[in-house]
Amino acid sequence: MNQQRYWNESALVLKRYSAGEKDRQVILYIKGVGKISAKARGAKNLTSPFVSRLSPLNTCRVLMYRAGSGYWTITQCETLREFTPEKHSTKKAIIGLTMMDIIDRCSEPEHVNDPLYEVTIETLEKLELMIDEKKMEQLFDIFQVKIFEILGILPSFSHCTRCHQKIDPEKISGWDMLQITCHDCEKFNPKKHARETFNKEYLKLLNYLQKNTIEASLKISMDEDQNKDMKKMLRTLWNAQTFSLPKSFDVLESLHA
Ligand SMILES: [Zn+2]
Numbered sequence: 306m307n308q309q310r311y312w313n314e315s316a317l318v319l320k321r322y323s324a325g326e327k328d329r330q331v332i333l334y335i336k337g338v339g340k341i342s343a344k345a346r347g348a349k350n351l352t353s354p355f356v357s358r359l360s361p362l363n364t365c366r367v368l369m370y371r372a373g374s375g376y377w378t379i380t381q382c383e384t385l386r387e388f389t390p391e392k393h394s395t396k397k398a399i400i401g402l403t404m405m406d407i408i409d410r411c412s413e414p415e416h417v418n419d420p421l422y423e424v425t426i427e428t429l430e431k432l433e434l435m436i437d438e439k440k441m442e443q444l445f446d447i448f449q450v451k452i453f454e455i456l457g458i459l460p461s462f463s464h465c466t467r468c469h470q471k472i473d474p475e476k477i478s479g480w481d482m483l484q485i486t487c488h489d490c491e492k493f494n495p496k497k498h499a500r501e502t503f504n505k506e507y508l509k510l511l512n513y514l515q516k517n518t519i520e521a522s523l524k525i526s527m528d529e530d531q532n533k534d535m536k537k538m539l540r541t542l543w544n545a546q547t548f549s550l551p552k553s554f555d556v557l558e559s560l561h562a
Pocket of ligand 1: 465467468470486487488489490491
């Protein structure tokens with residue numbers, strides 16, 4: 306049986322749950338590896354160092370091996386970065402945990418996607434320092450746009466979905482998160498009254514968020530209506546995916562500041 310042990314230098318803990326009487330199963334997102342599920346033996350024992358180190362939102366250095374059966378086991382763990390949002394804000398904690406849940410849901414096991422890891426770490430680092438709850442919400446929205454972009458599920462808004470002609474953003478007739486139509490096609494769109502369309506100003510905003518850094522995107526100030534529309538757009542996009550949203554996502558919407 307091949308039981309070669311090796312260290313992984315940057316493992317973000319997405320989730321953990323009980324596995325039998327003494328162990329815990331931990332879902333990690335590791336740079337250069339992707340998402341994996343690993344067993345932490347004895348981690349339910351209160352004196353085990355795993356208890357606090359392998360907490361969701363923490364980044365760790367882990368020593369692990371893979372058994373012949375293909376299952377991963379963690380044998381040692383050092384905390385590189387501890388994220389303890391609950392000490393500061395409930396909303397911060399829910400946003401952080403919802404991010405972890407989203408990453409778990411939208412990633413395939415052992416599929417390497419380092420940009421996904423990096424944007425998540427960067428968002429967590431910014432979130433940890435935040436005090437203003439409105440900015441936290443904005444950061445979470447930006448995070449979602451970045452995730453959509455990395456996963457390639459943000460539609461291209463430069464061409465008409467129907468006739469594939471390039472569209473002048475100033476002449477947009479109707480659009481939602483799944484399709485954008487030019488004047489000519491919109492005339493013949495039988496569903497034009499059935500779908501929810503958005504103000505074309507938001508196309509510029511989405512474009513900006515895609516092209517710019519999180520830091521620059523946080524400087525945009527949005528009013529209450531824009532905030533609501535942003536959340537509606539993101540929700541539409543999530544609803545078109547094969548995975549469902551975590552329940553905490555609804556909790557966050559109900560806590561909207
Ligand atoms: Zn068209």
